[in-house]
Amino acid sequence: MTPDTPPPKTALTICGSLRKDSINEHLRRHMSAKLREAGVIVTDLDLREFDMPIFNQDIEDAGETPEAAKRLAEMFRSHDIVLIISPEYNGGVTPLIANLISWVSREKPNPFKHAVFGIGGLSDGKYATVFALSHLRDSLSKIGALVVVEEAKAAGFTAPEGFEELDRRAYDDTEFVVLRAG
Numbered sequence: 001m002t003p004d005t006p007p008p009k010t011a012l013t014i015c016g017s018l019r020k021d022s023i024n025e026h027l028r029r030h031m032s033a034k035l036r037e038a039g040v041i042v043t044d045l046d047l048r049e050f051d052m053p054i055f056n057q058d059i060e061d062a063g064e065t066p067e068a069a070k071r072l073a074e075m076f077r078s079h080d081i082v083l084i085i086s087p088e089y090n091g092g093v094t095p096l097i098a099n100l101i102s103w104v105s106r107e108k109p110n111p112f113k114h115a116v117f118g119i120g121g122l123s124d125g126k127y128a129t130v131f132a133l134s135h136l137r138d139s140l141s142k143i144g145a146l147v148v149v150e151e152a153k154a155a156g157f158t159a160p161e162g163f164e165e166l167d168r169r170a171y172d173d174t175e176f177v178v179l180r181a182g
């Protein structure tokens with residue numbers, strides 16, 4: 001790296017499913033690998049390590065905001081890219097992602113105004129999480145986030161055998177856009 005070379009970009013990747021066989025976790029890992037190939041320094045987040053109760057303003061008013069919310073907020077503020085991969089639940093994002101956004105959105109300064117946000121998701125149905133991502137884009141935009149136009153999404157997945165299979169099927173018969181990393 002010469003003095004003129006900009007420092008590498010950093011990214012945080014998050015999956016909105018804790019299911020052990022989550023197809024969205026496959027996509028998150030795949031996207032992390034793509035970002036690394038592009039020279040980005042990636043932090044793979046495991047939301048199991050950020051346990052938070054369902055948001056309730058009484059908890060906040062009692063000064064008991066979970067420490068995980070503060071850690072997440074700081075991570076959002078310190079990475080160049082935040083990539084959220086979420087399954088679609090009833091046309092929206094999962095409670096895990098909605099809860100995360102609720103808690104983190106209460107932190108100051110606004111943790112959503114630093115990074116560029118990428119969004120994506122996999123569905124075993126035919127609509128490729130389009131409704132969930134539409135909600136997610138709208139919600140993130142309303143709290144000040146810049147969300148890139150490209151989305152990493154695909155439909156019809158049941159049990160991806162591995163990253164190679166996921167990649168090939170995605171390109172063959174669904175829309176799958178690799179996010180630009182910079």
Ligand SMILES: Cc1cc2nc3c(=O)[nH]c(=O)nc-3n(C[C@H](O)[C@H](O)[C@H](O)COP(=O)(O)O)c2cc1C
Nearest residue numbers: 017019022023024025087088089090091123124125
């Ligand atoms: C409560 C619930 C609601 C769901 N709603 C939708 C939906 O609206 N659209 C859709 O495509 N899939 C829906 N699904 C199916 C999920 O896409 C599927 O379970 C997927 O595998 C979940 O992602 P994961 O494998 O990463 O956990 C729903 C699943 C659950 C459990």
